[in-house]
Amino acid sequence: MRWSRIYLYTTREIPADAEVVSHQLMARAGMIRKLAAGIYTYLPLGWRSIKKMMEIVRREMDAAGAVELSMPAIQPAELWQETERWEVFGDLLLRMKDRNERDFCFGPTHEEVITDFVRRDVRSYRQLPFNLYQIQTKFRDEIRPRFGLMRAREFLMKDAYSFHTSEESLAETYEAMRQAYCRVFEDCRLEYTMVEAASGAIGGSGSHEFMVLAETGEDAVVACSNGDYAANTEKAETGGLEPPPAEEPIEMREESTPGATTVAEVTELLGVGPEKLVKTMLYDTDVEPVAVLVRGDREVNEVKLASYLGVNHLQLAGEEKVERFTGAPVGFAGPVALSESVRLIGDESARPLVNFVCGANKADAHYVGVNWDRDVKVGEWADLLLVGAGDPCPRCDGTLELSRGIEVGHIFMLGAKYSKAMECFYSDEKGELHPMEMGCYGLGIGRTVAAAVEQNHDENGIIWPVPLAPFEVLVMSLNPQDDEVRRTADDIYDQLVAEGVDVFYDDRDERPGVKFKDADLIGIPIRVAVGAKSLAEGKVELSLRRDREKHLVAPAEAAARVGDLLAELGA
RNA sequence: CGGGGCGUAGCUCAGCCGGGUAGAGCGCACGGUUCGGGACCGUGAGGCCGGAGGUUCAAAUCCUCUCGCCCCGACCA
Numbered sequence: 044m045r046w047s048r049i050y051l052y053t054t055r056e057i058p059a060d061a062e063v064v065s066h067q068l069m070a071r072a073g074m075i076r077k078l079a080a081g082i083y084t085y086l087p088l089g090w091r092s093i094k095k096m097m098e099i100v101r102r103e104m105d106a107a108g109a110v111e112l113s114m115p116a117i118q119p120a121e122l123w124q125e126t127e128r129w130e131v132f133g134d135l136l137l138r139m140k141d142r143n144e145r146d147f148c149f150g151p152t153h154e155e156v157i158t159d160f161v162r163r164d165v166r167s168y169r170q171l172p173f174n175l176y177q178i179q180t181k182f183r184d185e186i187r188p189r190f191g192l193m194r195a196r197e198f199l200m201k202d203a204y205s206f207h208t209s210e211e212s213l214a215e216t217y218e219a220m221r222q223a224y225c226r227v228f229e230d231c232r233l234e235y236t237m238v239e240a241a242s243g244a245i246g247g248s249g250s251h252e253f254m255v256l257a258e259t260g261e262d263a264v265v266a267c268s269n270g271d272y273a274a275n276t277e278k279a280e281t282g283g284l285e286p287p288p289a290e291e292p293i294e295m296r297e298e299s300t301p302g303a304t305t306v307a308e309v310t311e312l313l314g315v316g317p318e319k320l321v322k323t324m325l326y327d328t329d330v331e332p333v334a335v336l337v338r339g340d341r342e343v344n345e346v347k348l349a350s351y352l353g354v355n356h357l358q359l360a361g362e363e364k365v366e367r368f369t370g371a372p373v374g375f376a377g378p379v380a381l382s383e384s385v386r387l388i389g390d391e392s393a394r395p396l397v398n399f400v401c402g403a404n405k406a407d408a409h410y411v412g413v414n415w416d417r418d419v420k421v422g423e424w425a426d427l428l429l430v431g432a433g434d435p436c437p438r439c440d441g442t443l444e445l446s447r448g449i450e451v452g453h454i455f456m457l458g459a460k461y462s463k464a465m466e467c468f469y470s471d472e473k474g475e476l477h478p479m480e481m482g483c484y485g486l487g488i489g490r491t492v493a494a495a496v497e498q499n500h501d502e503n504g505i506i507w508p509v510p511l512a513p514f515e516v517l518v519m520s521l522n523p524q525d526d527e528v529r530r531t532a533d534d535i536y537d538q539l540v541a542e543g544v545d546v547f548y549d550d551r552d553e554r555p556g557v558k559f560k561d562a563d564l565i566g567i568p569i570r571v572a573v574g575a576k577s578l579a580e581g582k583v584e585l586s587l588r589r590d591r592e593k594h595l596v597a598p599a600e601a602a603a604r605v606g607d608l609l610a611e612l613g614a
Numbered sequence: 615c616g617g618g619g620c621g622u623a624g625c626u627c628a629g630c631c632g633g634g635u636a637g638a639g640c641g642c643a644c645g646g647u648u649c650g651g652g653a654c655c656g657u658g659a660g661g662c663c664g665g666a667g668g669u670u671c672a673a674a675u676c677c678u679c680u681c682g683c684c685c686c687g688a689c690c691a
Contacts, residue, residue: 055640055652056626060684080683128691135690152691186615186689194690202691261690358688453691485691503651521650559651574650584650 066191081188254448304374
């Protein structure tokens with residue numbers, strides 16, 4: 044492909060709304076352009092990288108026994124009402140009506156659609172298991188789209204769904220998918236990690252996320268320094284915090300703490316450490332108000348809390364509600380003699396505390412010397428802790444480290460959640476009906492490509508890993524008005540094309556400086572520069588985008604040497 | 615949805631506080647000089663100042679409403 048023929052315009056300016064480097068560089072390199080919030084055009088250069096990503100995914104899905112199909116993007120409301128997700132998804136669903144006023148949505152995922160047609164076709168255990176996938180445009184009306192392709196509203200995703208007669212069979216396919224995902228991200232040359240994940244609104248038992256590690260990642264992940272545990276912080280557990288030293292219970296008494304509404308202020312005033320405090324967090328849920336007790340120096344994990352309570356929505360109670368439940372302004376809530384209408388749940392982090400401090404449910408006062416059972420009874424204890432760096436590993440004696448990642452893949456063992464709700468049954472050998480066991484496996488195409496840019500760039504532009512590069516080789520004529528230069532560059536380009544090399548040719552009538560800058564920006568891994576200077580000595584220049592080290596070779600050898608370099612890069 | 619910010623040339627932005635001829639850089643067109651890391655000189659085109667209403671002799675500028683975009687938060691198969 045020649046630059047003069049492709050539609051490609053780079054820019055020096057960073058678009059005003061591009062915040063993260065992948066968005067900035069892909070926009071500047073003429074790969075993507077925003078049409079509306081979270082909605083992007085993939086320009087020819089960007090589309091080439093996207094297509095490469097899709098081919099890698101197809102190859103691995105096919106190899107793992109999945110079969111490709113394509114389902115509708117527009118889906119009728121009735122299916123979503125069967126699983127109650129028409130309500131659960133809320134505003135995330137882009138809803139629309141057809142001319143007959145029937146409700147539809149633009150599919151954000153396809154569990155309902157696939158379960159619907161599978162239940163029409165599949166009757167017998169003999170037809171199971173199978174695994175179907177598609178690569179398709181999805182739409183989720185995110186509250187806050189951002190970061191270019193990393194968090195778009197309209198996006199490309201590979202989603203696969205498997206159907207089984209048993210959990211064992213599901214586990215087998217789940218494992219095959221897990222390995223296929225690892226191969227995909229390895230094929231892309233990305234630094235990634237697999238973590239245990241919270242399964243969220245989609246439901247199900249087991250779930251893993253694939254995270255590409257990057258500073259700009261929106262998810263926090265923890266990993267044990269010994270490598271035997273990694274999880275999304277939304278779900279991560281700890282090995283249990285160090286218990287406080289044993290003490291004899293002392294008498295509970297009230298202390299005046301005027302204006303001390305934060306843990307820091309209370310501990311300062313009373314001269315105790317924050318780990319001696321019990322923080323009482325009041326939450327509003329769809330069902331009932333809840334008070335969560337957590338050690339003063341720690342935070343509540345709201346995802347764990349929502350999943351423990353089995354609710355979809357939950358938020359910290361507002362000032363008014365806090366006053367209504369505790370009879371005190373925000374900052375003085377405590378479990379002692381708290382309103383009966385509030386469900387009291389203790390986090391395990393607070394359980395071992397003795398003689399602790401907590402709010403007195405009245406303004407400007409805290410209790411000290413509080414003890415469980417004697418002073419306050421907690422009916423429920425649960426793990427609701429947000430893990431932090433340095434916490435003990437739940438699997439070994441290592442400690443947990445925090446890092447950030449971009450969620451590029453997520454696989455779930457759904458179990459029978461959808462098959463039950465939608466009556467997707469099969470009959471077994473005895474003719475008895477059972478709901479099918481299901482798995483689903485998502486992988487963000489555009490997001491992975493953006494993640495690759497996050498991980499592979501420098502101050503001059505993108506440094507594509509070969510598998511995702513829009514082209515593998517760039518030939519540039521530095522002085523196209525010079526006949527010999529142009530002829531030599533043409534020859535090398537033609538030769539590479541003839542050899543089937545994935546080559547791009549900057550044949551534009553531009554100054555060398557412009558071409559070098561553009562070459563760095565679009566980040567094609569191998570560069571062949573043909574210019575009057577080196578050609579006078581009978582040479583052209585080969586270099587890698589990654590190290591920019593120049594190698595002079597005779598024009599006649601250029602194509603062969605490019606082949607060597609490609610082989611070295613494992614293309 | 616709550617808090618904050620921004621909509622002015624194709625792009626990035628000044629001008630707005632304190633109302634009075636609409637600007638810069640980049641890009642684009644033309645001419646010339648250049649030609650190995652985003653050249654230089656000259657000339658030029660290009661704007662309903664997001665939209666609607668209001669105040670005023672006069673509005674990019676002040677007021678009201680509205681639409682869009684961005685940031686922080688809540689949310690996220």
